Amino acid sequence: MTRVHLPSGIIKGLNFLIPENWSADQALAVVELLDDLRERICMHYQLELFELQHQQRADLRNAHPADADDPF
Template identity: 65%
Template sequence: MKRLDHQPSGITRGLDFLIPDNWSPAQALAVVELIDDLRERIATHYQIPLNKLMREQRAPPDNPHPRDIDDPF
């Protein structure tokens, strides 16, 4: 299985999604517009829970350097 690099989702494993290399510019634009419309519809419907989840996922850990009082090291 080929490794998927640099996905916006951060996913690095899975099935390859092949995009034909012979699309016309108009076909490619139609797909981009479809994806944009889908993203907008999802974001509009789930705006508040999506924003909350993204804030939680991007927030720094509560205590990135916990100290165990019983363990000096």
């Protein structure tokens, strides 16, 4: 089984299976639903999300301080 690299970084949990026989219209409907959901969440939590992402990036830099200064 191939490991899927998700944007969240999650590597464990339940697999979410997408049927192989979806039509392009069905796939587009799901993508549009997810886009709408993301937009609504961002509208409501925009500042909090920005601050949380900023803190997570700072935590990563602090966890590996030598890597943060080294561009290679």
